[in-house]
Amino acid sequence: MDRQIKTLQDKNSYLDLRKQERVTLLEILDRALDKGVVISGDIVISVADVDLVYLGLKVLLSSVETMERLRGAPMAGAQEEPT
Amino acid sequence: MKIYAYGIIDSKDTIDETIFGLEGASVYNISYRDIGMVVSELRQKLQEITDANVLKHEEVIEALMMKSTVLPIRFSTIFYTKEDLLSTMLFYYQDFIDNLARLRNKVEFGIKVIWPADTIKQRIVDVYHKAEHNPERIDLPIPFKEGSNVSISTESPAKTFVKEKFHEHIIEKEFQEEADRCIQVVDDYFNRIACEKKLKRLQTESLLLNASYLVDKDRQNEFKQAFEQLKNAPSDLKFLFSGPWPCYNFVTLTKKSSSVDYFMV
Numbered sequence: 001m002d003r004q005i006k007t008l009q010d011k012n013s014y015l016d017l018r019k020q021e022r023v024t025l026l027e028i029l030d031r032a033l034d035k036g037v038v039i040s041g042d043i044v045i046s047v048a049d050v051d052l053v054y055l056g057l058k059v060l061l062s063s064v065e066t067m068e069r070l071r072g073a074p075m076a077g078a079q080e081e082p083t
Numbered sequence: 084m085k086i087y088a089y090g091i092i093d094s095k096d097t098i099d100e101t102i103f104g105l106e107g108a109s110v111y112n113i114s115y116r117d118i119g120m121v122v123s124e125l126r127q128k129l130q131e132i133t134d135a136n137v138l139k140h141e142e143v144i145e146a147l148m149m150k151s152t153v154l155p156i157r158f159s160t161i162f163y164t165k166e167d168l169l170s171t172m173l174f175y176y177q178d179f180i181d182n183l184a185r186l187r188n189k190v191e192f193g194i195k196v197i198w199p200a201d202t203i204k205q206r207i208v209d210v211y212h213k214a215e216h217n218p219e220r221i222d223l224p225i226p227f228k229e230g231s232n233v234s235i236s237t238e239s240p241a242k243t244f245v246k247e248k249f250h251e252h253i254i255e256k257e258f259q260e261e262a263d264r265c266i267q268v269v270d271d272y273f274n275r276i277a278c279e280k281k282l283k284r285l286q287t288e289s290l291l292l293n294a295s296y297l298v299d300k301d302r303q304n305e306f307k308q309a310f311e312q313l314k315n316a317p318s319d320l321k322f323l324f325s326g327p328w329p330c331y332n333f334v335t336l337t338k339k340s341s342s343v344d345y346f347m348v
Contacts, residue, residue: 023323025134027193028141031331033132036155037091038336039175043167044160045085055132064290067197067323 019066026063033059086113086162087125089143090329092151093183095119102146105139110146113165115172118179121147122168125161132159144329152187154179155329178336186333188300189278192326194310196269196292198262199319207257211250259285265320266292272313276306281332291320295332303327 034056087105095114102110104123112119121143140158147153162168172179262285269292270282277296286293298306310324 024325025138027323027325027328029134029137030193031328032137032140032155032158034157035331035334036157036329037160037175037179037334038157039088039160039171043171044162060286060290060293063195063323064197064287067195067321068289 023063023066026059026066029059030056030063085125085127086122086165086168088156088160088162088168089121089123089140090147090156091154091179091183092119092121092147093117093187094151098147099150100146102143104143105136110143113168115169116176118172118176118183120156120168120172121153122162141329148329152183153329154182154186154334155331175336175338178338182334182336186297186330189297189330189333190300190303190327191330191332192296192298192306192324193328194269194273194292194294194296194325195290195323196265196294197289197321197323198265198291200258200288200291202319203261204254204258207254207261211254262291269313269320270294272309273306276302276309279333297330297333298327300327 087108089104089110092112094112095117096112096119098110098112098121104110106123106126108123108125110121110123112121123143137158144153144155162171266282266284270280273294273296274280277298279297281295283293285291296306310322314322314324
């Protein structure tokens, strides 16, 4: 799928590309771990719901932290950032 | 042998193309009436949550999306037997049909908005400090107005405590209101284009908004353009825009799954 992940610091260095990949993965985890069709009960084997929800929360916080790092140090106005 | 599930599709037909799922196993469709659940066989007892496995799960769903409407199933949903799987299809059939119809030709976009929470709070505090010294010029809540009948003396520790608490309350209230105003501005860019939305506000203090929008495939470019406009507007906000995704956030099942309900069907 032609996926777009955009932040306000799209640079082309290797490190930034790695960070972008990380953000993409976090965005996938954020969805796949506790959203979609959720079937629970005795008929399915699944990692415990509570674990998935907990992981989902960890992923969310982690994605915010990654975004912060991607954005770089002190918060500045969006218009000041290279795009 | 267990059965690992990826998604529900609006087709009972065999999948034409070759798609490999977890453990490199072939992905196939198990039909139930006019729909199907796409699965692969799994040798391991329990699938670990690894980055590679989650990526594979997503990859299979995206491959299916090329030709079908897909309800993505949550990662790590594994059936013991085909009979269990078919019982699930029977139990949720109407839910699946309703969701497939609602999500046909739709995709999901994600927008996370980060704002400088500390700076925003500091601004609010500054405004109130100024206001305390110039009560006539700024409309303040009564307890902040000097000389007012209900003003609180700073001499008593108890009263100081009450005043501080009230002060914190006012700042927090203003912070929340500012958050609502900013979210409204962001949402206005997308609301007119999206079919449905899910907005989660302030999941952390910095994460002003974690939004998912359901968008008609034909309006994807319009949606992306709206984001470009938002991005280029002067503000203190930072954005993470992602998509198109399978509609993870918009699957709504009305039947609650539990082993008790299950066997009553």
